[in-house]
Amino acid sequence: MIQRPDGRTELSVTGTDVAPPAIRLTGLTRVFGDVRAVDGVDLDIADGEFFSMLGPSGSGKTTVLRMIAGFEQPTSGTVELHGRDVTAQAPFQRDVNTVFQDYALFPHMNVLDNVAYGLRVRGMGRRERHGRAREALARVRLEGYDERRPSQLSGGQRQRVALARATVVQPKVLLLDEPLGALDLKLREELQVELKALQRDLGITFIFVTHDQEEALTLSDRIAVFNHGRIEQLGTPTEIYESPRSTFVATFVGTSNVFDAKLSQAVLGRGGVNALRPEKLALTGTGPGVPGTVAEVIYLGAGSRVLVDLDAGTRVTVLEQNSAGRAAIVQRGERVRIRWSDADVVALTPAAALP
Numbered sequence: 001m002i003q004r005p006d007g008r009t010e011l012s013v014t015g016t017d018v019a020p021p022a023i024r025l026t027g028l029t030r031v032f033g034d035v036r037a038v039d040g041v042d043l044d045i046a047d048g049e050f051f052s053m054l055g056p057s058g059s060g061k062t063t064v065l066r067m068i069a070g071f072e073q074p075t076s077g078t079v080e081l082h083g084r085d086v087t088a089q090a091p092f093q094r095d096v097n098t099v100f101q102d103y104a105l106f107p108h109m110n111v112l113d114n115v116a117y118g119l120r121v122r123g124m125g126r127r128e129r130h131g132r133a134r135e136a137l138a139r140v141r142l143e144g145y146d147e148r149r150p151s152q153l154s155g156g157q158r159q160r161v162a163l164a165r166a167t168v169v170q171p172k173v174l175l176l177d178e179p180l181g182a183l184d185l186k187l188r189e190e191l192q193v194e195l196k197a198l199q200r201d202l203g204i205t206f207i208f209v210t211h212d213q214e215e216a217l218t219l220s221d222r223i224a225v226f227n228h229g230r231i232e233q234l235g236t237p238t239e240i241y242e243s244p245r246s247t248f249v250a251t252f253v254g255t256s257n258v259f260d261a262k263l264s265q266a267v268l269g270r271g272g273v274n275a276l277r278p279e280k281l282a283l284t285g286t287g288p289g290v291p292g293t294v295a296e297v298i299y300l301g302a303g304s305r306v307l308v309d310l311d312a313g314t315r316v317t318v319l320e321q322n323s324a325g326r327a328a329i330v331q332r333g334e335r336v337r338i339r340w341s342d343a344d345v346v347a348l349t350p351a352a353a354l355p
Contacts, residue, residue, distance in 0.1 A: 020083030022047040022173055022205040023068060028077035030063050037063045039229035040077070045207060047082070050199050052208045052216040055226030056252065062177060064226075065209050069098050069175050082172060097171040101178045103162045105150040111137070111161055112146035118169040136164035139198060156187045163198065173205045180215065192218050213253045217241060225249050241277075245349045250275040257281070257316045258348070266312045273348045278305070278319035280344035283330060289337030292316070294330050304329050308336060 023045040030038040038060045045051045053061040066072040068079055070091035078087045086094050097118070105114050112133050113120075119129035137143060140160040150158055159179060166174055180188045180195075196219050199206045210216050216223050217237040225233045225240060225248075233245045244250035247258050256275040259267055264274045267290055283306060292310040299322075306318040306329065318338065320329045330336060 019047070020080065021045055022049070022082060023207065024078075024080040024083075025064070025068075026078045026080070028064065028067060028079065029075045030060075030067060030072060031075045036229050038067070038074075041229075041231060043224060043231065043234070045205060046221075047205055048203055050196065050206045050208065050219055050221045052210060052220040052223045053226060054210055054213065054216040054223050054253070056211055059226035060229040061209050061224075061226045065098075065175055065177055065207065068173075068207065069096055070094050095171055096173040096175055097166040097169060098175040098177060099159075099162050099166045099179045101181045103150070103158045105158060105161060105165075107150055110147050110149055111142065111153070114150070114161055115165045115168055118165060122169070132168055133164070136168040137161075139167070139201065140164045140194070155183055156191060159183065159191065160194075163195070167198070167202060167204075171204065173207060174199075174202075176206060176208045178210055179208075181210075181212075188215070195219065217253070225253065227252075243346060244275065247273065247275070247348050250346065250348060255317060255319075256346075259314070263312065263314050267310065267314070268345055270345070273350065275346045275348055276316075276340055276344060278317040280340055281316065281318040282339045283308075283318055283320060284337050284339060285335075287337065289339040291335065291337050294332055294334045294336055296332060297330060306330060308338060310338070 021044040023043070025041050025043040028038055028041040029036065041060075041064060053064060055061045063072060067074050070086070070089060070093070074087060078085055080086065081094060081096065106117065109117070112130060115136055116129040116133035119132060134146065137145065140163050142157065142160050142164065145153070145157070150161070153161065162179070180191055183191065192215060208216070208219060217240070220237055222234065222236055223240050224231045227248050233240060233249045240249065240253055244253060244256070250256035250258060255278055257278065258273065258275045260273055261271060264270055264272060268274055290310055290312065292308040294306060295309045295315065296307040298305040301322070303319055303321045306320055307315055308318060309315050316338065322329070
């Protein structure tokens with residue numbers, strides 16, 4: 001038996017052999033001249049999982065995606081798809097499909113023919129491929145758009161067409177290379193919900209590349225945080241956010257107040273390097289807590305970000321919710337005290353000890 005990311009349990013054994021993962025990367029490395037863009041990545045991605053590769057530009061995540069797709073050849077290491085070594089195979093020989101940020105739609109074709117193109121290449125008859133294409137368009141809420149050209153669609157609609165075209169051929173794995181990056185915030189949030197629902201409906205493995213932390217936390221079953229060509233942390237969204245392993249993960253995924261060994265001792269009363277999320281801190285005017293002075297108050301609508309210069313010699317960020325009728329929580333120059341629960345302090349692993 002194997003537990004799927006969507007909560008279902010299924011039989012997936014032959015004798016005593018557990019079925020292989022959808023994707024297995026072993027010792028995957030890609031070198032460009034003197035640059036190790038990907039540096040010995042080992043990773044298993046489960047069948048039916050929504051998996052995100054998160055990191056800043058140049059961290060290696062897109063290069064890994066391109067090697068899974070077959071657009072780049074590894075310098076060393078292997079790529080397996082459902083237990084089959086596909087490292088040396090061309091992209092069209094792999095049962096994967098890719099959605100790009102720029103959509104890559106054919107401008108001279110209407111929406112229906114764009115979606116049906118992959119089925120046409122596979123030799124499917126016109127009537128059947130158009131029927132399948134209409135079903136795919138219905139899944140992305142584009143019924144009735146068959147005859148429109150890409151130039152007649154909004155950015156969000158073009159992205160939906162790209163998703164329909166990628167999924168109509170029923171690949172075992174769908175690769176998504178920052179597909180929402182060119183959209184405005186509201187549309188991006190809407191498509192995040194639709195994308196997750198589509199993945200659940202299709203039941204196939206989605207591998208999503210993004211530099212947007214909130215996007216990765218919203219969509220993913222698991223996240224691999226990339227830094228300098230390596231996976232710095234792998235885990236569920238909750239594990240990545242609540243229990244970051246390193247200073248990089250703590251500060252890249254959301255915001256954290258990081259205290260070096262000296263400040264940890266002075267402010268937190270403990271050794272090592274530690275972090276506290278801004279929403280875990282509370283402001284008070286009197287009573288117990290670490291004293292400081294408000295340096296800035298940034299109004300965010302639902303909340304306010306308060307920057308406080310502690311008497312101990314460091315600045316921290318506190319996130320306070322704005323309750324009804326409160327114009328401001330505190331004012332610049334105001335003396336405050338900061339409190340927290342010891343259970344919310346996260347000990348960080350030194351960079352030298354990371355794999």
